[in-house]
Amino acid sequence: MSGRLAVIGLGPGDARWLTPEAEASLTAAEAVYGYGAYLDRVPTRLGQERHSSDNREEGARAAAALRHAAQGANVAVVSGGDPGVFAMAAAVCAEIEAGPQAWRALDIAIVPGITAMLAVAARVGAPLGHDFCALSLSDNLKPWELIERRLDAAAGAGFVIALYNPVSRARPWQLGAAFDRLGRLLPSLTPVIFGRAIGRGDERVEVTTLGAANLVAADMATLVIIGSVETRIVAREGRTPLVYTPREFARASL
């Protein structure tokens, strides 16, 4: 079995964040599978096949790429950000587990990338500078009660929280419900960052607080970071404020 499947992280959309490993893997691939918006970011190469599919078809896309690789081809699946964080690598692993034994003999490579929370954090300072968690707010594949329990646990123990998938057309109320819930556990002055389309032309970054946040601005391309009681805002004249979470624990609020 000589087939190879690379699951490649493209980073958050700026070509300057595409790693050399990701670029080399893309160049070597005979076929590239992905959601259309991600495929559009990959420079076309003569003779390389393209297989575009819808955002929601992760399992089918992973299976199609595995079937192709099992024929002996060098195949790539592309993800925005890092493929291992709420993205295609888990879908590929799940298909391998459920699929024919031959898929376990394939050469599988996961090529890491800059995940959205790192790019958003970098734009404002270091809000993820100490203990933090990453939580998908989508209740398509898990019960909302579990999301509530995780929000409570994370905020209660002082983790900074990065929210992936905060809003979609089919999930309009979840972000508001999450903020209501966090508002009961955290001070209203807790720093909050909305980072939208980081590294792309329509990038937008907003630093606000839990009490003052305007959730209407959040959409599918937004990542939200909610600070802990330790997180600090440093005002700067004429510039976006810095937001950071110190490595040193200073509060008596244990």
Place this chain on the structure above:
Amino acid sequence: MSGRLAVIGLGPGDARWLTPEAEASLTAAEAVYGYGAYLDRVPTRLGQERHSSDNREEGARAAAALRHAAQGANVAVVSGGDPGVFAMAAAVCAEIEAGPQAWRALDIAIVPGITAMLAVAARVGAPLGHDFCALSLSDNLKPWELIERRLDAAAGAGFVIALYNPVSRARPWQLGAAFDRLGRLLPSLTPVIFGRAIGRGDERVEVTTLGAANLVAADMATLVIIGSVETRIVAREGRTPLVYTPREFARASL
């Protein structure tokens, strides 16, 4: 004030993970500050100053770099991995907050990188494929009781846990204490990954379980990932098993 300070993530040690943005920022810098082992990874450039300092001197290093930038220079501070995750970006922000007003007028750029947990996860599949947290096990700057509380909260709510700084010469018992504690909350067959020096010549990756883990192998260069009850191991003949956390919540253990 024309000074610029870039805080640059070098990634976990393989040059193929250094982003084009990081490379360009390094090339443009007149002076580079960093821990010696990280500076050693930066190719020397004629006329570029180097300022090496010890691993523990983050605050002093950040202040020295800020003073230099405030003289109008283009200065870089380098971090392994991502500078915003348990690294130099928070130290730089803290010095700016505490320092002279002029430092707030500097052009500060945080250049993200592949943080260790993404590289370790990529080597084995997608253990961070769903909700997870990143926790530093160092009790140098926070009380051990807070670490215990965060371990309990994370494991209790079903987050996968990435442990940074699991062991050092001065902190020999903390990892064992953390595993004992997690062993009370999680099944002994919970998947565990030890990833050491990923992307470097002496890289080592081990997939084991909470009950069978041999902690003696962990050192300062190790990152540990502890799965949730959802995390799965997929055996592969002649290859490292795949480890992944499905996006779909399957258990009734809410």
